[in-house]
Amino acid sequence: MEKVTMAGAINRALRDAMAVDSSVVVFGEDVGALGGVFRVTDGLAAEFGSERCFDTPLAESGIVGMAVGMAMNGFRPVVEMQFDAFAYPAFEQIVSHVAKMRNRTAGAVTLPIVLRIPYGGGIGGVEHHCDSSEAYYAHTPGLEVYAPSSAADAYELMRAALRRSDPVVFLEPKKLYWTSEEVAFSSLSSSSLSSPSAAALSSSPSAAAVASSPLAGASVAGAAVAASPLAGASVAGAAVAGASVAGAEPGRAVVRRAGTDVTLIAYGPSVGVCLSAASVAFLEGRSLEVVDMRTLVPFDDETVCASVARTGRAVVVAEAAGFGGVAAEIAARVSERCFTALAAPVRRVTGFDIPYPPPAYESFHLPSVDRVLDAVDDLQWEDA
Amino acid sequence: MTRDPAHLLPSADPVQLIDVEGKRVRDDVRIPEATDLVRAYGALVLGRRFNEQAYALVRQGRLAVYPSSTGQEACQIAAAHVLDDGDWLFPTYRDAVAMVARGVDPVETLTLLRGDWHCGYDPYRHRVATQATPLATQLPHAVGVALAAKLRSEPTVALAMCGDGATSEGDFAEALNFAAVFAVPVVFFVQNNEYAISVPLSRQTAAPSLAHRGIGFGIPGQRVDGNDVAALLTVLGDAVARARAGEGPQLVEAHTYRVQAHTNADDDGRYRSADEVSAWAPRDPLLRLATYLRASGLLDDAAQVAFDTEAERVAAALRASSPAAPDPARLFAHVFAEPTPQLREQAALVRDELSREVEV
Numbered sequence: 119m120e121k122v123t124m125a126g127a128i129n130r131a132l133r134d135a136m137a138v139d140s141s142v143v144v145f146g147e148d149v150g151a152l153g154g155v156f157r158v159t160d161g162l163a164a165e166f167g168s169e170r171c172f173d174t175p176l177a178e179s180g181i182v183g184m185a186v187g188m189a190m191n192g193f194r195p196v197v198e199m200q201f202d203a204f205a206y207p208a209f210e211q212i213v214s215h216v217a218k219m220r221n222r223t224a225g226a227v228t229l230p231i232v233l234r235i236p237y238g239g240g241i242g243g244v245e246h247h248c249d250s251s252e253a254y255y256a257h258t259p260g261l262e263v264y265a266p267s268s269a270a271d272a273y274e275l276m277r278a279a280l281r282r283s284d285p286v287v288f289l290e291p292k293k294l295y296w297t298s299e300e301v302a303f304s305s306l307s308s309s310s311l312s313s314p315s316a317a318a319l320s321s322s323p324s325a326a327a328v329a330s331s332p333l334a335g336a337s338v339a340g341a342a343v344a345a346s347p348l349a350g351a352s353v354a355g356a357a358v359a360g361a362s363v364a365g366a367e368p369g370r371a372v373v374r375r376a377g378t379d380v381t382l383i384a385y386g387p388s389v390g391v392c393l394s395a396a397s398v399a400f401l402e403g404r405s406l407e408v409v410d411m412r413t414l415v416p417f418d419d420e421t422v423c424a425s426v427a428r429t430g431r432a433v434v435v436a437e438a439a440g441f442g443g444v445a446a447e448i449a450a451r452v453s454e455r456c457f458t459a460l461a462a463p464v465r466r467v468t469g470f471d472i473p474y475p476p477p478a479y480e481s482f483h484l485p486s487v488d489r490v491l492d493a494v495d496d497l498q499w500e501d502a
Numbered sequence: 503m504t505r506d507p508a509h510l511l512p513s514a515d516p517v518q519l520i521d522v523e524g525k526r527v528r529d530d531v532r533i534p535e536a537t538d539l540v541r542a543y544g545a546l547v548l549g550r551r552f553n554e555q556a557y558a559l560v561r562q563g564r565l566a567v568y569p570s571s572t573g574q575e576a577c578q579i580a581a582a583h584v585l586d587d588g589d590w591l592f593p594t595y596r597d598a599v600a601m602v603a604r605g606v607d608p609v610e611t612l613t614l615l616r617g618d619w620h621c622g623y624d625p626y627r628h629r630v631a632t633q634a635t636p637l638a639t640q641l642p643h644a645v646g647v648a649l650a651a652k653l654r655s656e657p658t659v660a661l662a663m664c665g666d667g668a669t670s671e672g673d674f675a676e677a678l679n680f681a682a683v684f685a686v687p688v689v690f691f692v693q694n695n696e697y698a699i700s701v702p703l704s705r706q707t708a709a710p711s712l713a714h715r716g717i718g719f720g721i722p723g724q725r726v727d728g729n730d731v732a733a734l735l736t737v738l739g740d741a742v743a744r745a746r747a748g749e750g751p752q753l754v755e756a757h758t759y760r761v762q763a764h765t766n767a768d769d770d771g772r773y774r775s776a777d778e779v780s781a782w783a784p785r786d787p788l789l790r791l792a793t794y795l796r797a798s799g800l801l802d803d804a805a806q807v808a809f810d811t812e813a814e815r816v817a818a819a820l821r822a823s824s825p826a827a828p829d830p831a832r833l834f835a836h837v838f839a840e841p842t843p844q845l846r847e848q849a850a851l852v853r854d855e856l857s858r859e860v861e862v
C-alpha cells in the first residue's frame with residue numbers, strides 16, 4: 119500500500135503509460151517545467167523529455183486542434199485544459215472534430231485523445247475556475263466522459279483511457295486532487311499495467327471485484343462492490359478511500375456501499391458526499407446504497423437499475439446545475455427503466471441553476487450531506 | 503533581441519509568370535518544367551469540367567450543395583501537384599478539385615456534398631484529410647500532423663488550404679502561431695477569392711495583404727497570382743521545399759476570384775455587380791495557360807482532345823453515380839469503436855420499427 123493523492127495517482131498513470139507506450143505525449147499550458155498548475159504532470163518532462171511532455175502557446179483551440187492532427191498521425195495525445203471554464207475556447211474543435219472524426223470517416227480515422235479537465239468546485243476558487251461542465255461533453259455523441267471519485271480509480275480510469283481508441287474527456291474533481299488515500303498499485307488490474315498495444319478494448323475479463331459487502335456475490339449482477347460500510351464517514355466531500363476497483367472497465371459503475379432502502383447515484387466529487395450521507399443515515403437506521411458511475415459515457419444502466427430494483431428509491435447527486443444536466447438524464451433513465459420498482463419519484467440533489475457562486479457562497483450551492491439526507495427523508499416512506 | 507523581419511515580408515505584387523495574354527513574364531523567377539505545365543493544364547481542364555458537372559448535378563437536385571471552385575482551378579491543381587505522396591493535404595468544402603488532382607476518386611470527393619455524413623474516402627489512402635466545413639478548424643490539425651511527422655523525423659509536409667474569410671477565425675491565428683513556435687513543416691495556402699459569401703475582403707482585414715499577416719507570427723508570407731498555375735507551382739513548390747528543408751511554416755496567399763456564387767443557394771447579385779464578375783473572365787487560368795502552351799508548341803489538338811476526353815469520362819462517372827440506399831445500421835456504426843449499450847438499444851429500436859413496417 120502506498121499513500122497517494124488523486125493528483126499523484128493520475129500522474130503515476132500518465133508516467134506508467136508513457137513508459138510502455140511511446141506514442142503517448144502530454145501537452146498543454148504549464149504542463150512542462152511547472153508540472154501543471156495542479157502538478158498532475160509533475161516530473162514528466164524531466165523523465166521523458168521535452169518531446170513527450172511540453173508547453174504550448176496559450177490557445178485552447180490550437181491545443182486541441184493540434185492534438186487532432188497528432189492523433190491522426192500516430193500519437194496518443196493527452197492534453198490538459200488548465201481549468202474547466204478554459205476549455206470553452208476549444209469547444210468547436212471538441213464537438214465538431216474530436217467527437218465526430220470517427221463517424222465522418224466511417225471509422226478510418228480514430229482519435230485516441232485524452233482531454234484532461236480539472237473540474238468542479240469546492241476549492242474556494244474564483245470565477246471561471248469551478249464549473250461542472252460534464253453535460254456539454256456527455257451530450258456530445260462520440261466522446262467518452264470519465265469522472266473518477268478516488269485516487270485508485272483515477273489511476274485505473276486514466277490507464278483505461280489511454281488504451282481506448284476513442285477520445286476521452288477525463289474530468290478530474292479539483293476538490294479531490296489533494297485528498298490522500300492508501301492505494302495498492304500492485305493489486306490494480308493487470309490490464310492497467312500491461313502494454314497498451316497488447317490490451318484490446320474489451321480484452322480484460324473484467325471480473326467484478328467484490329469486497330466486504332453484505333450483498334457480495336449475491337444479487338449484485340455484474341456490479342463491483344468495494345466500499346466498507348463506513349468508508350468516507352468522517353468528512354463531507356472526502357475522497358472514496360480505499361475504493362480501488364480492480365478490473366472495472368470504463369462503462370461499469372460500482373456499488374461503493376451496499377444498502378437496502380435508497381440508491382444514491384453520483385460520480386466524481388459527489389460520491390464522497392453520498393458516502394458520508396450514507397454513514398450518517400446508517401446511524402439513524404436507514405440503509406443507503408451508493409452507486410459511483412465512474413464513467414458518464416459509456417453509461418451503465420444495468421448497475422444503476424439493478425440497484426434501484428433492490429432499493430426501490432433513487433436520489434441522484436451532482437454538483438452541476440440541475441436543469442438539463444447529467445443528473446436529469448440519470449433521473450429520467452431511472453424513471454423510465456425502473457418505474458415499477460420505484461416506491462417514490464426519483465429525486466435530484468444538484469447545484470442551483472446559477473453561475474458558479476463566489477467562495478463565500480459555495481457551501482450554499484454545493485450538494486451537502488444534509489441536503490442529500492433531506493432529499494432522502496422527502497421520499498415516499500409510508501407504504502414501504 | 504528582435505530579428506530583422508524583412509525576409510518575412512511578401513513581394514509588393516503577387517508573383518506572376520504567365521500574364522493574362524499568355525505571355526511569359528518575370529525572367530528572374532524559375533518557371534516549372536514543360537511536362538509539369540502540361541500535366542497541370544490537363545488537370546485544369548478536368549477541374550473545370552468537374553466544377554461544371556457538379557454544378558449541373560446540383561441543379562438537377564442530385565447534389566445537396568456545391569461550393570464551386572470555377573475560376574480558382576489553378577490554385578486547386580497547384581496545391582495538389584506540389585506535394586509528394588507522403589505529404590498531407592487539408593482541404594475545405596471548396597477544394598474538391600484539389601482532392602481529385604491529388605488522386606481521390608472524383609465520385610468519392612462528392613460524398614459529403616451529396617448529403618452523406620461520411621467523407622466518402624479513407625483519408626490515409628491519399629493523405630487527404632476530410633473536407634473541413636467549420637472555417638479554419640483544419641489548420642491546427644495540419645500543424646498536429648506535421649508535428650507528429652517531425653517528432654518521428656519523417657519528411658512530411660502538410661499543406662492546409664483556407665479562404666480569405668477563414669483567416670479571421672481564431673484557429674487561423676492559433677494554427678500559424680503553433681506552427682511557428684514548433685517550427686513545423688506546414689504550408690498555409692490562402693485562396694483569396696475576394697469574398698466570404700457576401701462579405702468582401704475589406705471586412706476581414708486591414709492588413710496590407712493576407713500574406714503580410716505571417717510576419718506577426720514570424721512566418722514568411724508570399725503573394726502569388728492565383729490564376730497563373732505556373733506561378734503557383736513555383737511559389738507553392740518553393741514553400742513546400744522550404745518547409746521540408748526545416749525552415750518552418752510558410753504562408754502563401756493566392757489572389758483569385760470566385761466566379762460563381764458562393765454555392766447554388768447564394769444570390770451573388772445582392773453584393774456584387776455583373777461587371778465586376780465579367781472583368782475576371784479574361785484572367786481565366788485555363789485560357790492563359792492554353793495560349794502559352796500553344797505558343798510554346800507544348801500543346802496541340804491531339805493533346806487537347808485527350809484531355810477533353812478524360813474530363814468527359816470523369817463527368818460521365820459523376821453523372822452515373824448515385825448514392826447507396828440508406829442503411830439504418832450505419833446510423834450507429836461509427837460513433838464509437840464499440841457501440842455503447844444505449845446505441846445498441848437505439849439500433850435495435852430502429853430495426854424493430856423497420857421490421858414492423860415490412861409486416862404491414
Ligand SMILES: Cc1ncc(C[n+]2csc(CCOP(=O)(O)OP(=O)(O)O)c2C)c(N)n1
Pocket residue numbers: 569596635636637664665666667668669695697698699760764
Ligand atoms: C466557423 C464557421 N462559421 C461560419 C461558417 C459559414 N460559412 C461557410 S463558408 C463561409 C464563407 C467563407 O469564406 P472564405 O473563407 O473566404 O472561403 P470561400 O467560401 O470564399 O472559399 C461561411 C461564413 C462556417 N462554415 N464555419
